[in-house]
Amino acid sequence: MVHRGAGHSRSRRPREGSARAFVSESHPEHQLPVARHAPMVAPPATRARARWSVDRAVSLPEVWALVAAFSGLVGAWRLTGVCRAARAGAKEWLGTLPGLLLCGGQTATLDISKEAWRLNLATLRWAPMPELVISRDRHACCAVRGALVVLGGYSVLGFTTSVEMLQDGGAFVQLPPLSCGDICGAAAIAVEESDSAAGQVLLVGGRFPVGEGVVSTVQLVDLATGVCTPQPDLLHRRHLPAAARMLDGCIVCAGGIGVSDVESTAEMWGPPVQGAVDAAWTWRALPAMNEKRFGCCACVMSDGRFAVLGGWTNGALFEALIIGEDEQWQTLPPMHDTRSYFACEAVAGCVIVAGGRGRRTVEVYEEVLDRWLRLPCDLPHTSGLGATGSALL
Numbered sequence: 001m002v003h004r005g006a007g008h009s010r011s012r013r014p015r016e017g018s019a020r021a022f023v024s025e026s027h028p029e030h031q032l033p034v035a036r037h038a039p040m041v042a043p044p045a046t047r048a049r050a051r052w053s054v055d056r057a058v059s060l061p062e063v064w065a066l067v068a069a070f071s072g073l074v075g076a077w078r079l080t081g082v083c084r085a086a087r088a089g090a091k092e093w094l095g096t097l098p099g100l101l102l103c104g105g106q107t108a109t110l111d112i113s114k115e116a117w118r119l120n121l122a123t124l125r126w127a128p129m130p131e132l133v134i135s136r137d138r139h140a141c142c143a144v145r146g147a148l149v150v151l152g153g154y155s156v157l158g159f160t161t162s163v164e165m166l167q168d169g170g171a172f173v174q175l176p177p178l179s180c181g182d183i184c185g186a187a188a189i190a191v192e193e194s195d196s197a198a199g200q201v202l203l204v205g206g207r208f209p210v211g212e213g214v215v216s217t218v219q220l221v222d223l224a225t226g227v228c229t230p231q232p233d234l235l236h237r238r239h240l241p242a243a244a245r246m247l248d249g250c251i252v253c254a255g256g257i258g259v260s261d262v263e264s265t266a267e268m269w270g271p272p273v274q275g276a277v278d279a280a281w282t283w284r285a286l287p288a289m290n291e292k293r294f295g296c297c298a299c300v301m302s303d304g305r306f307a308v309l310g311g312w313t314n315g316a317l318f319e320a321l322i323i324g325e326d327e328q329w330q331t332l333p334p335m336h337d338t339r340s341y342f343a344c345e346a347v348a349g350c351v352i353v354a355g356g357r358g359r360r361t362v363e364v365y366e367e368v369l370d371r372w373l374r375l376p377c378d379l380p381h382t383s384g385l386g387a388t389g390s391a392l393l
Contacts (some may be wrong), residue, residue, distance in 0.1 A: 064089025072349030073097070073121065074366045074373065094122035098392040100352055101129065101148055102343045102379075103166075104136045106386030108358075112137050112156055116166070117380060118393070119354070119362070121347070124377040130171040133164045137386025138240065140188035140206075143393050144199040149175075149190075149223060150389060151203060152183040159184050159209040163226060165198075166393075176226030180219050182209050185387070187243035189251055191220065198224035202231070204253055205238035214239040214259055218269075235267045235283050240387065242298035242308045246323070252286070252306045254321075255293050262292040262313070266321065287327050290319055295387065297344030299351055302367055307332075307346070309353060310339040318365070336372055337361050341383065343390030354390075355383045 058064075068076035068090040079090040103116035114136070116129035132150065139153025148166040155162070159182035163175040175198070186206030193200045203219040216237040219228040234253060241256030241263075250270035256263050266286040272279050289308060296311025305320040315338030319329045335353060342356030351365040352375075360378040365371070 058083075059085050061085050061088035061092060065093045068093040072366070072368065073347060074350055074364060075368075076348075077124075091122055097121045097348060098143075100343065100345055100347075100354060101391055101393045102354065103129070103132055103141065103148070103150060103389050104139055104153065104386070105341070105355075105383055105388035106137050108382040111135075112154070112386060115381075116172075119352075119377060124375060126377060126380055128380075130166060133172050133174055134160070134162055136160065136162070137388070138185045139387075139389050140183075140186045140201075140203055141389025141391055142188040142190045142201060143391040144190045144201060144223065146393070147199075148391055148393050149188070149199070149201060151188055151201065151221065152178060152186060152206070153389075154184045154386075158182070161226075163221075163223065165223070175223055178203075178219075178221060178228055179226050180217075180221075180228035183207065184209075185240040185257075187241050187253065189243060189245050196222060196224065198222070202251065203228070204243050204251070205234060205241045205256060207239040214257060232269070232281070232283060235285060236263055236265050238263060240294045242296045242311070244298040244300050244306060246300055246306065247304050250323075252298070252321070252323070254286075254289055254298065254306075254308055255296050255311065257294045262294050264288045264290075264292040268323065286321065286323070287329060290329055290331065291317060293317070295340040295357075297342060297353070299344055299346035301346055301351065302349045305330075307351065309344055309351070310335065310342060310356065312340050315339050315356075333365075333370060333372055335365075336363055336374060341387040343388050345390060345392050347392055355379045355388055357383060359383060 064086040068079055076090045076094050080087045100119040105113050107113055112135040114132040117126045118129050119126050134155050136153035136155045140151040151163050161177035161182050164172045165175055166172045183206045187204040189202040191200040201221045207214050214237045216234040218231040220231055221228050237259050238256030241253050243253040250268050252268045254266035265288050267283050268286055269281055269283050291314050293311035293313045296308050298308050301307050307320040309318045316334035318332040318334055321329050339356030343354045345352055349367050354362045360382050362375040362377050363372050
């Protein structure tokens with residue numbers, strides 16, 4: 001209990017771990033008018049009327065919800081410290097955003113985990129989710145039609161073909177296993193296919209336990225049947241690569257462990273640069289990253305850049321590729337902490353990273369201000385060597 005003297009303020013401090021604790025206290029001269037409960041009267045005239053209109057507008061949470069949507073994720077958090085109406089409006093908009101969901105990986109004691117956690121972006125609090133059916137790490141993971149899908153990976157029994165899905169409000173359920181066989185360290189990309197009963201996922205790269213080892217395969221997985229249909233191979237073999245689907249539907253893949261070395265190469269699967277509209281998609285080489293790395297994460301920023309973060313070699317590195325006529329990698333501000341095998345997602349003009357080998361911390365990159373901020377919501381436990389799966393849900 002905090003004891004207040006006679007000269008101390010009786011204002012309440014925001015609780016640690018809350019979104020309000022993340023923003024700085026607003027100065028009185030910057031605060032906007034708070035909602036007023038006044039009787040319905042005719043508005044005054046001229047300048048006084050204009051002031052009355054502003055007062056009424058800024059007292060409406062609906063107005064602040066629109067301001068929050070325009071301000072982005074970090075901007076909305078800051079609005080919660082402006083006034084009561086701003087807090088209500090910002091919370092309303094933040095509540096519409098998907099949460100950051102993590103599953104599997106390894107604990108600090110190197111035990112393979114089946115735990116799943118979700119970060120609520122409105123409250124900045126982690127909540128436990130239903131556990132995976134089997135413990136696994138280095139698995140592929142993505143969101144498909146509002147459900148979390150987990151494919152393959154490494155379990156206590158070794159490589160696995162297992163597939164499971166978490167639907168809203170339920171538990172993880174097993175789906176048909178992968179027909180391509182046991183696979184680990186692949187990247188998963190959701191595919192929009194209306195003619196599929198349960199949705200489809202692209203499995204990019206990875207490693208098989210026997211035979212070829214690290215592969216360049218790309219498999220289109222039908223979740224309803226587990227049937228894997230081969231697609232055009234990558235230009236390079238890649239285990240634990242970083243991959244993402246671009247705003248135009250093209251797939252970009254970079255880094256990973258190759259046959260004899262770690263890769264810095266990058267490539268994109270899309271329509272030919274010159275060719276018929278209905279021509280078959282092919283992989284083409286992109287400029288190589290500034291450094292070789294694996295165990296890194298990729299996302300697509302709000303302006304369409306393909307970003308790669310962290311990984312082995314330089315775990316704080318953050319760079320983004322502009323795709324188009326003048327393709328080049330831009331080095332962006334590094335993360336506060338070095339990270340590999342971590343969770344990463346882009347949402348509402350920001351990039352959120354969480355955990356990683358030996359880490360519990362969470363950070364957010366604000367695209368508009370080009371800077372990283374620490375968040376007051378560490379993971380419930382420290383991660384081990386395994387790779388954590390993540391998605392927005």
